[in-house]
Amino acid sequence: MANKQSYRKFVRYLWFAFWGSILFVVAIFSAASLELLGPMPDFRQLENPKTNLATQIISADDTVLGKFYFNDNRTPIGYNEIPEHMVNALIATEDERFYAHSGIDFKGTARAVFYLGKKGGASTITQQLARQLFTGVRSSNVLEAISQKIKEWVIAIRLERRYTKKEIITMYLNIYDFNYSADGLRSASSIYFSKRPQELSLSESAMLVGMLKNSSLYNPLRRPGMVRTRRNIVYQQMLRNAFITKEERDSLVALPIALDFNPQSHREGIATYFRAYLQQFMRTWIRNNPKEDGTYYNLYLDGLRIYTTIDSRMQAYAENAVAEHMPNLQGEFFRQNLPQYNEIAPFLDVEQDEVDVIMEQAKRRSERWRKMKEQGLDEETIMASFDKPTPMDVFSWDGDIDTVMTPTDSIRYYKHFLRAGMMSMEPQTGHVKAWVGGINYRHFQFDHVVQGKRQIGSTFKPFVYATAIDQLKLSPCDSLPDGYYCVEPAKFGAHDAWCPKNSGDRYIGKRTLKNALANSVNTISARLIDKVGPRPVANLARNLGVSSPIPNVPAIALGTPDLSVYEMVGAYSAFANKGVYVAPVVVTRIEDKNGTVIFQAAPVTKDVLSEESAYVTLKLLEGVTEAGSGVRLRHRGADKTNPIFRDIVTGYPYEFDNPIAGKTGTTQNQSDGWFIGMVPNLATGVWVGGEDRSIHFETIAYGQGATMALPIWATFMKQAYADSTLTVSKEGFTAPNLLTIPLDCDSLSALQQQKSFFEKEDLSELGF
Numbered sequence: 001m002a003n004k005q006s007y008r009k010f011v012r013y014l015w016f017a018f019w020g021s022i023l024f025v026v027a028i029f030s031a032a033s034l035e036l037l038g039p040m041p042d043f044r045q046l047e048n049p050k051t052n053l054a055t056q057i058i059s060a061d062d063t064v065l066g067k068f069y070f071n072d073n074r075t076p077i078g079y080n081e082i083p084e085h086m087v088n089a090l091i092a093t094e095d096e097r098f099y100a101h102s103g104i105d106f107k108g109t110a111r112a113v114f115y116l117g118k119k120g121g122a123s124t125i126t127q128q129l130a131r132q133l134f135t136g137v138r139s140s141n142v143l144e145a146i147s148q149k150i151k152e153w154v155i156a157i158r159l160e161r162r163y164t165k166k167e168i169i170t171m172y173l174n175i176y177d178f179n180y181s182a183d184g185l186r187s188a189s190s191i192y193f194s195k196r197p198q199e200l201s202l203s204e205s206a207m208l209v210g211m212l213k214n215s216s217l218y219n220p221l222r223r224p225g226m227v228r229t230r231r232n233i234v235y236q237q238m239l240r241n242a243f244i245t246k247e248e249r250d251s252l253v254a255l256p257i258a259l260d261f262n263p264q265s266h267r268e269g270i271a272t273y274f275r276a277y278l279q280q281f282m283r284t285w286i287r288n289n290p291k292e293d294g295t296y297y298n299l300y301l302d303g304l305r306i307y308t309t310i311d312s313r314m315q316a317y318a319e320n321a322v323a324e325h326m327p328n329l330q331g332e333f334f335r336q337n338l339p340q341y342n343e344i345a346p347f348l349d350v351e352q353d354e355v356d357v358i359m360e361q362a363k364r365r366s367e368r369w370r371k372m373k374e375q376g377l378d379e380e381t382i383m384a385s386f387d388k389p390t391p392m393d394v395f396s397w398d399g400d401i402d403t404v405m406t407p408t409d410s411i412r413y414y415k416h417f418l419r420a421g422m423m424s425m426e427p428q429t430g431h432v433k434a435w436v437g438g439i440n441y442r443h444f445q446f447d448h449v450v451q452g453k454r455q456i457g458s459t460f461k462p463f464v465y466a467t468a469i470d471q472l473k474l475s476p477c478d479s480l481p482d483g484y485y486c487v488e489p490a491k492f493g494a495h496d497a498w499c500p501k502n503s504g505d506r507y508i509g510k511r512t513l514k515n516a517l518a519n520s521v522n523t524i525s526a527r528l529i530d531k532v533g534p535r536p537v538a539n540l541a542r543n544l545g546v547s548s549p550i551p552n553v554p555a556i557a558l559g560t561p562d563l564s565v566y567e568m569v570g571a572y573s574a575f576a577n578k579g580v581y582v583a584p585v586v587v588t589r590i591e592d593k594n595g596t597v598i599f600q601a602a603p604v605t606k607d608v609l610s611e612e613s614a615y616v617t618l619k620l621l622e623g624v625t626e627a628g629s630g631v632r633l634r635h636r637g638a639d640k641t642n643p644i645f646r647d648i649v650t651g652y653p654y655e656f657d658n659p660i661a662g663k664t665g666t667t668q669n670q671s672d673g674w675f676i677g678m679v680p681n682l683a684t685g686v687w688v689g690g691e692d693r694s695i696h697f698e699t700i701a702y703g704q705g706a707t708m709a710l711p712i713w714a715t716f717m718k719q720a721y722a723d724s725t726l727t728v729s730k731e732g733f734t735a736p737n738l739l740t741i742p743l744d745c746d747s748l749s750a751l752q753q754q755k756s757f758f759e760k761e762d763l764s765e766l767g768f
Helices: 002-033 043-047 084-094 106-114 125-135 142-162 165-175 185-193 202-211 224-240 246-253 272-288 312-336 352-364 367-374 379-385 407-415 457-472 513-518 522-532 534-543 554-558 565-576 611-627 710-722 748-758
Strands: 055-058 064-068 305-308 390-394 401-405 419-425 432-436 479-482 509-512 580-582 587-591 597-600 605-607 661-666 672-679 682-689
Touching: 055 272, 064 272, 084 125, 084 165, 084 202, 084 224, 125 142, 125 165, 165 185, 185 202, 202 224, 202 246, 224 246, 272 305, 272 432, 272 587, 312 419, 312 432, 312 710, 352 367, 352 407, 367 379, 390 407, 401 407, 419 565, 419 710, 457 513, 457 522, 457 534, 457 554, 457 565, 457 611, 457 661, 457 672, 479 513, 479 522, 509 513, 513 522, 513 611, 522 534, 522 554, 534 554, 565 580, 565 611, 565 672, 565 682, 611 661, 611 672, 672 710, 682 710
Parallel strands: 055 305
Antiparallel strands: 055 064, 305 587, 390 401, 419 432, 419 682, 479 509, 580 605, 587 597, 661 672, 672 682
């Protein structure tokens, strides 16, 4: 009887324990749901979990050029973009019964409790998502950790009720931080393997799944051996769950960890200068385009998609061209500025007191000066800090150098480096295809495409010729006297006559306009602007998109204004577009995170020149590359008989045989070298020079545009032509249907017109 009573008592206790446990669990879950254990997300947060989304910058050929973000470099993907083998690896490794449970794996929980976690944890994928979205990093306090775990269970169940299994997997892979700004699977695929998620191999997917355990610990850059071991555990789990065979597992474990690491930051990657410009463009656009509710888009958090005109292939070729030519040119500049040749290097033709002024101005413009000023330090203290040795990382063409030098010495060191700016544009649409603002954005952040405005030299002369052609209907075959010439001061309100000289004081009697422009003859440009006037030339340039000041003086004929590469390429493009100016376009459309178009670009165009005048100007510019300062585009190697074609490194292996309209430009003392070249569907401009005008080559052999800038253009075009996926034109420019101006200088009619036009004693009736 006693045994029977004991048995009943035991059974009663079991039932009490059973129902007590259930009531305890219910109470705990209820407490969590009622937020007695801390705040819980409401249904709206569960329907729209808040994650920061990076803004994507997308090229015209559908490549992500970069992103704008604060801390989260996250771009969401859809389930259909996740490889099936990655889903299998994830489930096999993290949650074998994922499709069977409703957020909590009770079998896995019991196992974890019984074995104290030695045979795996109990967190399902849904629980891990709940922790990532809402509960955060596990607390080191036991009671808080238990509270977090309970809340994760409740949130996991709620998530399972509101989302499908596919959506939960997608959300989890979109939100996980894989390190190195690889927030989410899309960023991780791009940063670790330079691929899109759907292109990942099984080996690559397994590595990323292995990192989900602890991405800081399983870091493939720091601990490749540990990561490989972890990846092989993923294979074993896939074998255990019949996703792969033993033979596949055995072959996969032998593979090394193969990365194609491509870090993504605002100062690294492709099109860095363009991305910096785009950032300012977007800030202005956001200020002027509020949402319907009056709030503003956040460039760094709202997951916008900015579709740009940049072609990633052309951009890469442009950056390659700069990186190929500039170290060679820099090497020669260093050689010519050794201390035994130039005591004030890198400066030339200035006195020491002017050097001191340049250096002081550079200090006052520096980041060091700005930060110390913000700290309230006086100028004497700040200036003294520039002479204290400091550890720093400095640029070199052979890679960054860790060194110790004073900030003053570092400023002077950086001034030795020649800079470059390059932009390429489609004349018919205004679409900017490539943008290289400098030689290295991390060390030289000044953008020489749009910020830098430098004297343009002879690249301005086509505006003078185009004005004369448009007003006077001149032909490239027409000739003018090439002799010493002065523009009288009374015509332009000046005090003294303007009497430009030709380079080297060379004069040959008469030159055709084609020959004169090809050889940048100053006296011919002076005669032309004397006849048409500087104001019409300046007006033409303004109508072609030049916004920088252009003075009303005849000296502009030789390129005295300071203009940007951006302005010059836009203006030249009108010649290739039948006289119609199309403003440069960098963004075609912007979408919000849901794919709704919130901006669509509209072209800005202006008829500036007649189609005939534009075409005649192009034929003049073709002469530059056929027999003028751009003729080295047609040659292989250097012309040893002429010092201006001296082979400074490897010659000029270009040998272009297609029509090219172009113009070189060299400013006074060789401070600036320019080349702008065009084919029918692409106009590209290049500038090369020092940071200051007193930094330049001593001789024109190295300091001219044909040596400093033209090789970058040629290297870029060679690579563009070699890419069969691009359609850069090799055809000639299309002539107008009605062409009244003679272009064939060898024809009898042209020669007769030239004679009747210029052999008259009185040219006043013709505007001369």
